[in-house]
Amino acid sequence: MRATILRDDLTALAGLAMPLAxxxxxxxxxxxxxxxxxxxxxxxxxxxxxxxxxxxxxxxxVSGLLVAILVPPEAPFWQLVIGISFGMVLGEAIFGGRGxxxxxxxxxxxACLAFSFTDQPWRDPPEMPLAAALPALVLLVLSxxxxxxxxxxxxxxxxxAALVIDPGLLAPSPVAGALLLALVYLSADPVTSGATDAGRxxxxxxxxxxxVLFTTAGxxxxxxxxxxxxxxxxxxLFDSMVVAVHVRLMRRRAARLRNG
Amino acid sequence: MKPALKQIAxxxxxxNPVAVHILGICSALxxxxxxxxxxxxxxxxxxxxxxAAGIISAIRAHVPSQIRIIVQLTIIxxxxxxxxxxxxxxxxxxxxxxxxxxxxxxxxxIVLGRTEAYAMRNPPLPSMLDGLGNGLGYSLVLMVVAAIxxxxxxxxxxxxxxxxxxxEGGWFVPLRLxxxxxxxxxxxxxxxxxxxxxxxxxxxxxxxxxxRPGKEARP
Numbered sequence: 001m002r003a004t005i006l007r008d009d010l011t012a013l014a015g016l017a018m019p020l021a022x023x024x025x026x027x028x029x030x031x032x033x034x035x036x037x038x039x040x041x042x043x044x045x046x047x048x049x050x051x052x053x054x055x056x057x058x059x060x061x062v063s064g065l066l067v068a069i070l071v072p073p074e075a076p077f078w079q080l081v082i083g084i085s086f087g088m089v090l091g092e093a094i095f096g097g098r099g100x101x102x103x104x105x106x107x108x109x110x111a112c113l114a115f116s117f118t119d120q121p122w123r124d125p126p127e128m129p130l131a132a133a134l135p136a137l138v139l140l141v142l143s144x145x146x147x148x149x150x151x152x153x154x155x156x157x158x159x160x161a162a163l164v165i166d167p168g169l170l171a172p173s174p175v176a177g178a179l180l181l182a183l184v185y186l187s188a189d190p191v192t193s194g195a196t197d198a199g200r201x202x203x204x205x206x207x208x209x210x211x212v213l214f215t216t217a218g219x220x221x222x223x224x225x226x227x228x229x230x231x232x233x234x235x236x237l238f239d240s241m242v243v244a245v246h247v248r249l250m251r252r253r254a255a256r257l258r259n260g
Numbered sequence: 261m262k263p264a265l266k267q268i269a270x271x272x273x274x275x276n277p278v279a280v281h282i283l284g285i286c287s288a289l290x291x292x293x294x295x296x297x298x299x300x301x302x303x304x305x306x307x308x309x310x311x312a313a314g315i316i317s318a319i320r321a322h323v324p325s326q327i328r329i330i331v332q333l334t335i336i337x338x339x340x341x342x343x344x345x346x347x348x349x350x351x352x353x354x355x356x357x358x359x360x361x362x363x364x365x366x367x368x369x370i371v372l373g374r375t376e377a378y379a380m381r382n383p384p385l386p387s388m389l390d391g392l393g394n395g396l397g398y399s400l401v402l403m404v405v406a407a408i409x410x411x412x413x414x415x416x417x418x419x420x421x422x423x424x425x426x427x428e429g430g431w432f433v434p435l436r437l438x439x440x441x442x443x444x445x446x447x448x449x450x451x452x453x454x455x456x457x458x459x460x461x462x463x464x465x466x467x468x469x470x471x472r473p474g475k476e477a478r479p
Binding site (some may be wrong): 066079082090112115116117118119 | 438453
């Protein structure tokens, strides 16, 4: 076991405690759903850990809990099984595990479910007050698991896009907690949202702007999921652009110093 | 194995144009939502490829090297237009379902790739066999992908309902993702993965080696 469990996995789990407690009081199917999705995620991780001779980590627990929190209460389990298997295998396991993936696997799970099955409201988030998600925001930012740069970009992107499109979108809503949870855990994931600070800001801006744009056409959770998916696909490109600009600036500076 | 048989059998698995050389992906994801369109496309491409390989190989000694691509494309495009017109004349509905993709065979990398790499250097008969093998390899992948997509996306094969969908009172809920273009990419990707597990020597060497894990970078 690695020494990062205390810093990485336990803080992420602790951030989910409040949302889980809130949902448990309102949603009778939460516990079986939790057991099923966490169990399935861990199953896939054990399969790939055995096949590759790697160790196991606890972050699968966080992914499983997030899926169970963000899907509709009446979600059929067989659909969850297909979605989770798809997202966890194709989004994370085939790349060699967490840290090497380029999209957040939970985002892929939710996107797959929303694309495939139209009989469930996958694009609508569960009701959750903003206060339930605030501890997660604080914990993840303090432990560096939600990048502040991405969150700043997100806030700016959402604000600007909402002011341009429809300022009414910024009004308080009963699902704000679930959306904040999705933004903090999925959009601001340190693995998939860029590797340079400027790249992360751009990634956040794009996610926020697209999320507001997509909200005008469908459920808000679906909007956040698809915006995140698209922005994270572009994140390596942003990084590469930022690095190219940086290299050019440094070359120019070196030339200036040489010619002095 | 006889050389002629080997020429046809090789592109089916070990030198498959789609799954090993990753060519012809565009049409592979466009026409594979149902098996009937995939079959029509496969037949059209195979016929065009065989004929183009034969014709180009027959005139290969007379084609100036500087303009050989133009000459090849002219011949391929002529055959493609012929195939398209034949489809429109005798199978109008199918040609409407295939939209532009039959005419886009002209830009299919498999056709130009085989004529440029093989037919320009070999006699007509082996060239046509090579074309046939590659056409069949393309068809094989297309049919596999189309079978998966149509079965899980609509519950049918060749338009015949195999799984009773929920809309018609059955139990099967179609996976709508299967009818969207990304699913073809995913299925082809999984196919490539499976083939490289089955035949490990198809896998390319690593472009760079990962560092040996030493001490943890973080405290």
